[in-house]
Amino acid sequence: MGCVGCLSxxxxxxxxxxxxxxxxxxxxxxxxxxxxxxxxxVLGRSEVLEKVRSTGAYLIFAQDKYRADREIVSVAVKQxxxxxxxxxxKLKGDKEIVQDAIxxxxxxxxxxxxxxxxxxxxASVAIAxxxxxxxxxxxxxxxxxxIVLSAIEQNGGxxxxxxSVLKASKRVVTAxxxxxxxxxxxxxxxLKGDKEIVxxxxxQxxxxxxxxSKQLRKDKSLVLAAIKQDGGAITYASKELxxxxxxxxxxxxxSGEALQQVGRKLKSDKDVIKAAITQSGNALRFASKRIRNSxxxxxxxxxxxxxxxxxxxxRIQADRHVVxxxxKQNGNVLQYAAQHLKGDKEIVxxxxKxxxxxxxxxxxxxxxxxxxxxxxxx
Numbered sequence: 001m002g003c004v005g006c007l008s009x010x011x012x013x014x015x016x017x018x019x020x021x022x023x024x025x026x027x028x029x030x031x032x033x034x035x036x037x038x039x040x041x042v043l044g045r046s047e048v049l050e051k052v053r054s055t056g057a058y059l060i061f062a063q064d065k066y067r068a069d070r071e072i073v074s075v076a077v078k079q080x081x082x083x084x085x086x087x088x089x090k091l092k093g094d095k096e097i098v099q100d101a102i103x104x105x106x107x108x109x110x111x112x113x114x115x116x117x118x119x120x121x122x123a124s125v126a127i128a129x130x131x132x133x134x135x136x137x138x139x140x141x142x143x144x145x146x147i148v149l150s151a152i153e154q155n156g157g158x159x160x161x162x163x164s165v166l167k168a169s170k171r172v173v174t175a176x177x178x179x180x181x182x183x184x185x186x187x188x189x190x191l192k193g194d195k196e197i198v199x200x201x202x203x204q205x206x207x208x209x210x211x212x213s214k215q216l217r218k219d220k221s222l223v224l225a226a227i228k229q230d231g232g233a234i235t236y237a238s239k240e241l242x243x244x245x246x247x248x249x250x251x252x253x254x255s256g257e258a259l260q261q262v263g264r265k266l267k268s269d270k271d272v273i274k275a276a277i278t279q280s281g282n283a284l285r286f287a288s289k290r291i292r293n294s295x296x297x298x299x300x301x302x303x304x305x306x307x308x309x310x311x312x313x314x315r316i317q318a319d320r321h322v323v324x325x326x327x328k329q330n331g332n333v334l335q336y337a338a339q340h341l342k343g344d345k346e347i348v349x350x351x352x353k354x355x356x357x358x359x360x361x362x363x364x365x366x367x368x369x370x371x372x373x374x375x376x377x378x
Contacts, residue, residue: 048072056080059087070094077101084111098122106130109137120144127151134161142166149175156180159187173197181205184212195222202226209236217241224250231255234262248272256280259287273297281305289313298322306330314338323347331355334362345369352376 043051048066051058056079059067066072068088074097076083081101084092091097093113101108102122106129109117116122118138124147126133131154134142141147143163149172151158156179159167166172168188174197176183181204184192191197193213199222201208206229209217216222218238224247226233231254234242241247243263251258252272256279259267266272268288274297276283284292284301291297293313299322301308306329309317316322318338324347326333331354334342341347343363349372351358356376359367366372 045069045072049075052076052079052083054079056083059083062086064088067091070097073097074100081105081108084108087111089113092116095119095122099125102126102129102133106133107136109133110135112136114138117141120147123147124150131155131158132161134158137161139163145169145172148172152176152179156183157186159183162186164188167191170194170197174200177201177208178204181208182211184208187211189213192216195219198222199225202229206230206233207236209233212236214238220244220247223247227251227254227258229254231258232261234258239263245269245272249275252276252283253279256283257286259283264288267291270297274300277301277308278304281307282311284308284311287311292316295319295322299325302326302329302333304329306333309333310336312336320344320347324350327351327358328354331358332361334358337361339363342366345372348372349375 045066048062049072052072052075056076059073059076067086068091070091073087073091077097077100081104084098084101092111093115095116098112098116102125106126109123109126117136118140120141123137123141127147127150131151134148134151142161143165145166148162148166152175156176159173159176162172167186168190170191173187173191177197177200181201184198184201192211193215195216198212198216202222202225206226209223209226217236218240220241223237223241227247227250231251234247234251237247242261243266245266248262248266249272251262253275256276259276262272267286268290273287273291281301292311293315295316298308298312298316302322302325306326309323309326310333317336318341320341323337323341327347327350331351334351342361343366345366348362348366352372352375359372359376362372
């Protein structure tokens with residue numbers, strides 16, 4: 001058997017690796033049907049007709065005269081709408097044939113003639129089937145508010161294919177961002193500075209904040225609306241707001257690792273740090289060295305989340321009191337303790353009692369210790 005290609009997504013993928021003369025079979029669609037790709041030049045019209053009747057994909061291998069044969073193309077398209085791509089240009093303007101393709105998938109509009117792409121009725125049907133068909137409609141169609149709104153009702157991302165006039169329409173853009181906040185990126189620049197629209201976008205998807213105007217990214221209430229959904233939204237806030245303690249606290253409380261994006265001074269603020277490491281122990285890695293070297297901060301943190309120890313300074317990792325508190329919370333963090341503390345029996349016992357597997361991080365002498373082995377149930 002020759003090369004096997006999947007035609008369910010796009011016939012052209014098959015063409016790139018196969019030809020009619022070197023293929024015996026090809027897998028197609030979910031039905032795992034097989035296509036016999038005997039060279040069409042040796043087949044008569046009736047034989048080609050039978051092949052496209054069972055597998056519309058065969059049209060890709062047909063001679064030009066068969067691609068221009070209305071009956072053959074019609075049968076092929078009814079079997080698989082993608083066959084329209086390989087029809088003769090004249091037949092791509094045949095309303096009945098294109099209609100059969102569009103009825104299966106609106107995306108078929110991509111292969112239709114320019115005349116049909118400009119036909120309001122045909123384009124409307126295609127877009128109703130699949131919003132993405134708007135991309136292939138004529139400019140006149142993409143200026144039609146009713147049609148564009150019908151696409152946006154399926155997916156706000158359809159705004160990308162609307163005309164420049166409609167991208168500047170508050171009604172159209174509002175409808176789009178309420179469906180998909182990130183569609184704000186396709187709006188006219190003027191509307192990216194409209195607080196009502198941007199707020200609607202951000203409430204739908206916090207990541208829309210990145211597409212707001214520079215001025216609105218300085219708006220505290222708007223930025224907080226995004227941050228309350230995901231602390232990471234502080235990434236898109238203005239420099240001034242990233243240095244605002246209130247904003248930073250909301251961000252790190254929602255997502256501890258948002259600490260990475262707050263202003264430098266706030267990375268040394270104990271209130272901000274406490275909120276961040278309470279939410280995520282890993283947040284300590286974004287704190288200032290002074291904080292990571294603070295016995296008070298790290299000790300309070302490891303009592304809630306032992307993992308914090310891994311981000312502390314070497315000095316703190318050698319602090320017996322801090323390490324003992326950490327391993328009591330999570331035995332596995334023994335691996336981050338200073339070497340000499342891995343030989344401290346009290347610390348190792350505390351770690352092993354919390355997590356038996358932690359024994360592997362102890363000094364060799366304690367791995368053979370009877371009490372430690374007993375604690376690990378060995």
